[in-house]
Amino acid sequence: MIHIKRFIDKLSVVEGKQGKDFVMPVIEARMLRDELAKILADHYAINSDKQTTEEPVIQVEIKGGSFK
Numbered sequence: 909m910i911h912i913k914r915f916i917d918k919l920s921v922v923e924g925k926q927g928k929d930f931v932m933p934v935i936e937a938r939m940l941r942d943e944l945a946k947i948l949a950d951h952y953a954i955n956s957d958k959q960t961t962e963e964p965v966i967q968v969e970i971k972g973g974s975f976k
Contacts, residue, residue: 911936911943 914936922930932940 909943909947911940915940 915932918932919930
């Protein structure tokens with residue numbers, strides 16, 4: 909998460925100076941992209957595991973009533 913923190917810090921500096929533009933080198937942008945992709949992949953994997961292990965309970969009740 910170091911690249912995400914670095915991005916937030918740099919953007920905060922630009923906002924503090926009331927700058928209108930933010931420029932990021934391609935290398936840093938790639939590292940940020942890769943880090944975000946890893947976080948999203950991990951999040952997806954965790955949520956997929958939860959969905960497959962927790963099967964919903966289905967309760968069916970059949971009443972005949974006054975069946976003739």
